[in-house]
Amino acid sequence: MMWQKYFIGVLCAGTSVAACAQGELTVSWREKAPYYYLDNGVAKGFMLDRARQVFAAAGVPARFVNEPQKRIWANFAHGLPNYCSISWYRLPEREAVAQYSVAVHTDQPHAILAVPAVAARIKAHGNLKSLLADKSLTLAVIDGVSYGPGLDPLIAASENRIMRRTVETAAMFRMVALGRADYLFVDREDWNHLRQRIPELKPLVLIDFPDMPPGLKRYFVCSRDVPAETMERLNRAIAGVGARR
Numbered sequence: 001m002m003w004q005k006y007f008i009g010v011l012c013a014g015t016s017v018a019a020c021a022q023g024e025l026t027v028s029w030r031e032k033a034p035y036y037y038l039d040n041g042v043a044k045g046f047m048l049d050r051a052r053q054v055f056a057a058a059g060v061p062a063r064f065v066n067e068p069q070k071r072i073w074a075n076f077a078h079g080l081p082n083y084c085s086i087s088w089y090r091l092p093e094r095e096a097v098a099q100y101s102v103a104v105h106t107d108q109p110h111a112i113l114a115v116p117a118v119a120a121r122i123k124a125h126g127n128l129k130s131l132l133a134d135k136s137l138t139l140a141v142i143d144g145v146s147y148g149p150g151l152d153p154l155i156a157a158s159e160n161r162i163m164r165r166t167v168e169t170a171a172m173f174r175m176v177a178l179g180r181a182d183y184l185f186v187d188r189e190d191w192n193h194l195r196q197r198i199p200e201l202k203p204l205v206l207i208d209f210p211d212m213p214p215g216l217k218r219y220f221v222c223s224r225d226v227p228a229e230t231m232e233r234l235n236r237a238i239a240g241v242g243a244r245r
Helices: 002-012 017-021 046-058 069-077 116-123 128-132 151-156 169-177 188-194 228-242
Strands: 025-029 037-039 042-044 062-066 083-088 099-106 111-114 138-142 161-165 183-186 205-207 217-222
Touching: 025 046, 042 046, 046 062, 046 083, 046 099, 046 217, 046 228, 069 083, 083 099, 099 228, 111 116, 111 169, 111 188, 116 205, 128 151, 138 169, 161 169, 169 183, 169 188, 183 188, 217 228
Parallel strands: 025 062, 025 083, 138 161, 138 183
Antiparallel strands: 037 042, 083 217, 099 217, 111 183, 111 205
16 A cells, blocks of 8 residues: 555665665654653663663664654554554553553552642542542643553543643643642652752652552553564563563
């Protein structure tokens, strides 16, 4: 099909014909410090480093590219060939368009990050159901991001006012710090990284809830045309290299 030829041409651009013929994969990652991020134009992050190690150990040629989350999943939905992406939760709508590796990382449970002025009101709620039923609070949600199958339906049914924005994590943290919303659900890795680098975030209060869903596993995902033998090589490499954190 013409679109397949077009995508293959895009993937092979700047790459030798031999490398492309051998099955070089385009491996995308989104901006999410400290997992993967750009620091003065240099790609960094513990998960990006681990992914590079896994693909190298598996002997799978890979070209790593930074792309927005919505574009990544549009690529999978449109059947972009020879395509993978790193560190995603397992969700039914994603499994419909991509194949998953074995788990490469397990998150810590989410926490709540709150504006100091409302921290006491948030702590007064005994559980998440009560918190999300509070119509006086505003919850910040990053549009297009999954908070996992435990939190996503709770957020969807929430009676909080919802401030939904298509922004990177750091920008949403700043919005909450400025008082545009009362709280958000936070990945602890994100918080531990960003609070050391963005001074205006320091007043925010981290709050734990006893009924927060457990931390989720993250996986590499690949387009369905990637051979089973390649996926098996990646799985073996993850067991030897990637399952350490």
